[in-house]
Amino acid sequence: QSSVLGSARVVAVEDKAAPLIIMQSYDPIERGALLGPWTEKFYRAVGRRPNRQALDGRIIASQADVITMVGEHHVVFVDRGQADGVEEGNVFTVVRSGDLYGRDPYAAPWDGDLPKEDVGHLLVIDVKERASAALVTRSLKELVIGDRVEMRADDGGSGGN
Secondary structure, three states: OOOOOEEEEEOOOOOOOOOEEEEEEOOOOOOOOOOOOOOOOOOOOOOOOOOOOOEEEEEEEEOOOOOOEEOOOOEEEEOOOHHHOOOOOOEEEEEEEOOOOOOOOOOOOEOOOOOOEEEEEEEEEEEOOOOEEEEEEEEOOOEEOOOEEEEOOOOOOOOOO
16 A cells, blocks of 8 residues: 655756655655656546456455545455455445444444345455455445455446446
8 A cells, every 4th residue: 555645846867866846745755755756647447347256355454544434435455356356346345244233333243143234335446466455436334444345246237336
């Protein structure tokens, strides 16, 4: 996971250094911060791709460390990746089972004695070997780290566009 701290412009090229002017700062930029090439387009379009198989997993992190619950338009990370058959454009369904009454609101509920319900959809936007980043495209409830996810073999395209 990488965070863009800001943007800078090279103002000169010298033998051992290249002085920069910071043009924008989204977070503090400190000595030792890494540099990369700038692109005007931060995002790229990701099209829906049919799920080729069924697969279970969990939400293991969110993009923003300071929030404990996530919803639509947030990015989360799931514990399944390319080695598990996940492809960019696949959709995971977030599922829950259980009653939240009297429970920690930040813990993912699961009670195998009760029926499960679909509470969200995730569109996979980046895949690594053992994990994937996914955009929350639909959430009926706040999602938390630890929530269970299912990639269901396509049944005609249901599950979030």
